Amino acid sequence: xxxxxALPALxxxxxxxxxxCAKKEPPPPPPxxxxxxxxxxxxxxxxxxxxxxxxxxxxxxKVKDAATxxxxxxxxxxxxxxxxxxxxxxxxxxxxxxxxxxxxxxEARDIAPTGPAVTEFHVAKASGWPAGKYKVExxxxxxxxxxxxxxxxx
Amino acid sequence: MSFPDEKEKExxxxxxxxxxxxxxxxxAGETITRTYTVVAGDSLSKIAKKIYGDANRWREIWExxxxxxxxxxxxxxxxxxxxxxx
Numbered sequence: 001x002x003x004x005x006a007l008p009a010l011x012x013x014x015x016x017x018x019x020x021c022a023k024k025e026p027p028p029p030p031p032x033x034x035x036x037x038x039x040x041x042x043x044x045x046x047x048x049x050x051x052x053x054x055x056x057x058x059x060x061x062k063v064k065d066a067a068t069x070x071x072x073x074x075x076x077x078x079x080x081x082x083x084x085x086x087x088x089x090x091x092x093x094x095x096x097x098x099x100x101x102x103x104x105x106x107e108a109r110d111i112a113p114t115g116p117a118v119t120e121f122h123v124a125k126a127s128g129w130p131a132g133k134y135k136v137e138x139x140x141x142x143x144x145x146x147x148x149x150x151x152x153x154x
Numbered sequence: 155m156s157f158p159d160e161k162e163k164e165x166x167x168x169x170x171x172x173x174x175x176x177x178x179x180x181x182a183g184e185t186i187t188r189t190y191t192v193v194a195g196d197s198l199s200k201i202a203k204k205i206y207g208d209a210n211r212w213r214e215i216w217e218x219x220x221x222x223x224x225x226x227x228x229x230x231x232x233x234x235x236x237x238x239x240x
Contacts, residue, residue: 061177088181093174094191097165103231104167106191109174110181117178123170130165 046084046113048145051138053078061118068150072128078136078148080119088112093121094137097130104134168195171204186218188237192229205237214238 054063054077055070063079070076078093092108105123121136129152138146172190180187190201198212205215216226218238223229 061175082178088184091176092189095170097167100164102164102167103191103193105170105172105193107172107174107237108189108191108234109176110184110187111176111178112181113178117176119174119176119178121172121174123172125167125170127166127169 044084046082046086046089046140048138048140049081049083049116051078051080051136051146051148053136053148053150057120057122061120068148070129070150070152072125072131072152072154074129074152075122075124076129076134076136076150077120077122078138080121080138080146081116082113082119082140083116085114086112090141091119092139092142094139095123096135096137098132098134101135164194166195167193168200169204173205186236186238189234190237192231192233192235194231196229196231198223198226198229201235 052063052066053068055065055067055074056063057077057079058064061079062081063077067074076095078095080091080093082089082091088110089112090108090110092106094106095104096102097104107121109119109121111117111119131152131154133149133151135147135149137144138148170193174188190205192201198215199209202212202215203209212226215235215237216223218236222233223235229235
């Protein structure tokens with residue numbers, strides 16, 4: 001014979017069990033903000049930005065005393081400002097005299113710039129520069145990048 | 155009055171001294187980063203004098219360029235020489 005309270009007890013146990021089964025999933029964690037992709041800077045191609053002539057340079061190798069006319073005993077500086085990156089770049093300064101383009105001096109320097117850089121070339125002549133018109137041609141890896149003209153006056 | 159030969163005479167630039175420097179570093183693994191182009195009237199000792207201020211250092215330049223300069227008394231205008239330690 002069944003006891004009279006058996007049915008309600010059964011219902012109660014069932015409800016508790018169902019409640020346990022219907023346990024809610026924990027709420028998903030709030031979406032984390034996806035970081036915007038960091039822009040990878042595109043390497044700036046190496047190039048000559050400017051060539052400045054002068055009679056002296058500072059500690060930063062930039063022209064202190066800009067000039068396009070020089071005296072016979074002056075040291076002449078050609079300051080090449082470059083920008084960009086290169087594992088190796090050959091900068092060359094070719095100095096010539098007169099309409100015939102007589103070679104005065106030519107020298108090159110290999111550099112590995114990692115950003116803006118300044119490279120100076122200089123020439124001097126103990127016996128004095130002949131008066132006349134001169135030119136300095138700056139090239140990068142054999143390609144002329146800039147030309148500057150100047151004059152020597154007695 | 156001037157003679158035609160005098161008019162045509164080229165100025166002598168063999169005593170020109172030169173130099174260079176840069177804020178940029180040298181390419182990785184390279185020890186010689188400077189080259190000099192021979193001009194008319196140059197000799198190795200003249201170039202050593204121009205570059206180092208010491209004509210006696212001509213042998214250093216010769217050693218660095220033995221692949222193209224067999225005879226140290228024979229260099230030619232336009233020839234590019236590597237300049238060690240400069």
